[in-house]
Amino acid sequence: MESHLTPSFPHRQSAHCESGVAANLLTHHGFPLTEDMAFGIGGGLFFAYFPFLRVNHLPLTTFRSAPGKIIRQVAKRLGVGVTFRTFRDEESGMAELDRLLASGVPVGAQTGVYWLPYFPPALRFHFNAHNLVVCGKEGDSYRISDPVIGEPVLCGAADLKRARFAKGPLAPNGKMYFLTNVPKSVDPVPAIREAIREVCRRMTRIPIPLIGVRGIRYLAGQVESWPSRLGERRALLYLGNVIRMQEEVGTGGGGFRFIYAAFLQEAAAVLDEHRLLDFSRRMTAIGDRWRDFAVAGARLCKGRPQGNDDFPALARIVRECADAEDGLFRELDALMRSGRHGVRK
Amino acid sequence: MRRKDVPQNEALFGGWKEVTYAVDDDGRYVLVESVGWEPANIANHMAWESIDTEVGAVLARVRAGKLSPLAYHMARHQMDPGLLAGYARLFRWQVRRHMKPAGFRRISPALADRYAGIFRITRQELMSVPEGDPPSDPVK
Numbered sequence: 001m002e003s004h005l006t007p008s009f010p011h012r013q014s015a016h017c018e019s020g021v022a023a024n025l026l027t028h029h030g031f032p033l034t035e036d037m038a039f040g041i042g043g044g045l046f047f048a049y050f051p052f053l054r055v056n057h058l059p060l061t062t063f064r065s066a067p068g069k070i071i072r073q074v075a076k077r078l079g080v081g082v083t084f085r086t087f088r089d090e091e092s093g094m095a096e097l098d099r100l101l102a103s104g105v106p107v108g109a110q111t112g113v114y115w116l117p118y119f120p121p122a123l124r125f126h127f128n129a130h131n132l133v134v135c136g137k138e139g140d141s142y143r144i145s146d147p148v149i150g151e152p153v154l155c156g157a158a159d160l161k162r163a164r165f166a167k168g169p170l171a172p173n174g175k176m177y178f179l180t181n182v183p184k185s186v187d188p189v190p191a192i193r194e195a196i197r198e199v200c201r202r203m204t205r206i207p208i209p210l211i212g213v214r215g216i217r218y219l220a221g222q223v224e225s226w227p228s229r230l231g232e233r234r235a236l237l238y239l240g241n242v243i244r245m246q247e248e249v250g251t252g253g254g255g256f257r258f259i260y261a262a263f264l265q266e267a268a269a270v271l272d273e274h275r276l277l278d279f280s281r282r283m284t285a286i287g288d289r290w291r292d293f294a295v296a297g298a299r300l301c302k303g304r305p306q307g308n309d310d311f312p313a314l315a316r317i318v319r320e321c322a323d324a325e326d327g328l329f330r331e332l333d334a335l336m337r338s339g340r341h342g343v344r345k
Numbered sequence: 346m347r348r349k350d351v352p353q354n355e356a357l358f359g360g361w362k363e364v365t366y367a368v369d370d371d372g373r374y375v376l377v378e379s380v381g382w383e384p385a386n387i388a389n390h391m392a393w394e395s396i397d398t399e400v401g402a403v404l405a406r407v408r409a410g411k412l413s414p415l416a417y418h419m420a421r422h423q424m425d426p427g428l429l430a431g432y433a434r435l436f437r438w439q440v441r442r443h444m445k446p447a448g449f450r451r452i453s454p455a456l457a458d459r460y461a462g463i464f465r466i467t468r469q470e471l472m473s474v475p476e477g478d479p480p481s482d483p484v485k
Contacts, residue, residue, distance in 0.1 A: 013364050015376070036366070036374070056392075056423075114423075122357040122389055126423055150361050167431035237395065243388040249363050253346060253382075258366035262374035284368060288346060291384075298384030301391055 009106050009135035011145040011152045015252030015259055017131040018070045019044060020147025021108050024133060026080065028106055029182040033074075035147075040263030041077050041191050042070030043198045045256055047325075048211050049219045055169060056125075058241040061219065063255035065202075067129035067170060071108070071177065073198075077191035081181030086173040090165050093174030094157065097134060100178060106135040106145070110175040112166025118146070118153040123249055128170040134160070148249055192267050193336050199260075200333035204326060213329070216322035224315040235311065240301050243294045254287025261287060279332050286324045293317040351377040356386040396423055400479050407474050413449030415440075417474045418464045432463045 010027045012035070014020025019039035026033040039045070046065045053060040075082040087093035100107050112128040113119050136143035141154045155163075164174045203212040210218055219242070226235035245255075252259040261283035268276035296309050296317065348367045362378040369375050403420040406412045419429050419440075426440040433440065433456075442448035443460075452460075454468070461471040 013376075015364050015366060120357060120359045120361065122359075122393070125392070126428065148363065168428045171431075237391065240388040240391040243384055244392060247382065247385040248389060249357075249385075253365040253367075258346060258374075262366050265374050280374075281372070284346070291346065294384040294388075298387040302387050 009133065009143075009145050009152070011133075011135075012147070013150050014147035016044070016064075016250050016256065017147045018042075018067065018129075019259070021131045021133055022071050022074045024145060024147065025106065025108055025179055026074070026078075026182065029080075029179050030184075031078070031080070031182050031186075034266065036259050036262035037188075037266055038074050039070065039256070039259050040267060041188070041195045042072075042074040043195045043202070044070045045199045045260045046202055047213070047215050047255075049215045049222070050210060051222070058238060061242050061245045063246060063251060063257075067110070067131075068175075071131075073195065075179070077195060078186045078188070079183050080179055082177055082179055084175065084177045086175045088173070090161055090174065093164060093176070094161055097176060098137060100176075101134065101137050101142075105178050106133050108133050108177045109164055110172035111160075111163035112168070112172065113163070115159055115162040115166060116146075116155065117159050118144075118149065118155060126166070126168050128166050128168055128172055134176075188270055192271060193339075196264075196267070197333055197336050200329040200336070203329045204333070213322050213326040216318060216325065220315040220318035220322065223318060224312055227311050236301050239297050239311075239314070243297050243301075246290060247294050254290045257283055257287030257290060273335075275335060279328060279335075282324070282328050286321055286328065289317060289321050289324065293321070348375060348377050351379050352382040353380050354383040354386055355380040357381050357389055396420075397479075404474060404479055410446060413444055413446045414472055414474050415449050415460060416444040417479075418460075418466070418471060419444070421479065422464055429463070433459055 010024055012020065012024055012027075014023065014035040016035065016039060019035045019042065022038040022042060023033045023035045026038070042065075044064050046062065048062050049059065051059040071082065074080070085096065087096070097107055097109075109132055110128070111130050111132060112126060113130045114124050114126050116124070116130075132147065133145040134142050135145050135152065138154065140157050142157065142160050143152055144155045144160070145152045164172055164176075166172060206212050206214075208214065223239070226238055230238065247253065247255070261280045264276050264280035264283060268274060268280065293314060297314055299305050299309050300311075300314070346365070346367045348369050351365060351367050358381060362380050364376045365379050366374055367377045400417070400420045403412060403416050407414060407417045419425070424432075426437050426444070430437045430440045443452055457468050457471055461468050464471065
């Protein structure tokens with residue numbers, strides 16, 4: 001019976017799949033990294049609202065950067081080699097996975113979640129941008145370190161194949177990746193600074209109304225208009241969808257804002273820059289405000305509004321988040337630009 | 346969010362927990378386990394209600410002879426003709442034709458097996474729909 005086990009893979013449960021995979025793979029290769037540091041260095045924080053891109057007939061809201069970017073950016077910024085492969089043919093996709101596992105290499109994979117048997121049934125939608133690590137093979141099953149699950153799990157080969165080759169938007173096409181060259185040590189300071197500036201830029205300096213802070217304001221306007229434009233029933237559906245994108249498993253809460261606040265807190269120590277602690281606290285408060293939006297929105301969806309709950313009130317909360325993020329990212333960028341930190345004494 | 350405020354509203358995860366970021370009493374970020382949060386549970390439930398409504402409507406039309414059983418299985422698996430066509434390696438127009446009773450009756454056994462394999466059911470199950478109400482929202 002075939003059994004290829006990569007020497008015990010450092011599975012850690014994470015709030016977000018892609019950052020969790022990046023952190024666990026790097027840690028396995030001798031470069032310890034927390035999930036929030038991976039998220040931060042990978043420039044994962046974002047916002048966009050695309051009314052014309054529909055998933056299940058509902059507009060796309062995203063609180064994070066495009067799938068795959070975190071891993072690429074972490075690797076690039078830390079000087080780590082990573083190889084990506086996709087496959088047109090399912091059998092060669094599985095054969096290549098087996099070959100790598102046999103040589104002791106844990107393999108990251110993009111999958112759909114609908115076909116993963118261990119995934120909680122309530123969360124099995126046709127979502128194709130999930131990431132996990134295949135860290136071993138036992139007979140006809142694979143050992144999977146799925147970052148959003150508490151323990152490594154076994155998954156049958158047929159199921160994994162189906163998940164790797166799931167169809168629909170963002171179809172993975174068997175996409176897999178593995179690290180090839182991990183330096184013994186890297187100065188994380190330039191990586192962190194560059195990553196923070198990228199997020200600041202993306203959130204405040206892209207002149208497209210749907211993107212970044214502008215996008216958050218755009219969403220506020222949309223929220224306000226939904227009842228009259230769509231009618232009560234569809235307005236609630238749209239609202240529920242935004243809440244799901246913000247809070248359903250894998251965001252760490254507050255649309256990734258808490259993860260980013262944790263990153264800023266950790267970065268404060270690495271950069272020897274105590275002012276980042278203040279930005280971290282402000283980011284936490286922003287995450288809390290997004291959570292307030294979800295709480296009030298859910299009350300409306302459940303048909304139990306309180307006091308002043310209504311769509312204009314929700315829009316006001318979203319605008320508050322926009323203003324707070326606008327201020328935060330501009331000031332944070334100014335701090336990083338000044339460059340007067342991270343000087344090792 | 347503070348550690349003590351991390352919600353524990355069970356509904357979505359079956360036996361397991363998610364982790365979320367919260368600050369401890371010293372203001373330091375820690376990972377905290379949670380069995381769930383009510384607003385997320387509500388939003389998730391709405392999504393399943395939507396699916397259930399669609400499945401119920403399709404089932405009624407199948408029983409009325411307007412759509413084929415394929416339409417039911419497709420809706421049950423949250424698919425539309427485009428997605429099912431992708432899995433079945435067919436064109437969208439072919440799937441739409443198979444959604445009609447007459448078109449569905451004419452598909453070959455091999456194609457029936459292909460569809461059945463996608464939905465993980467037998468060929469017999471593919472050709473029929475369940476009696477009574479369809480299985481629904483896994484959270485209820």
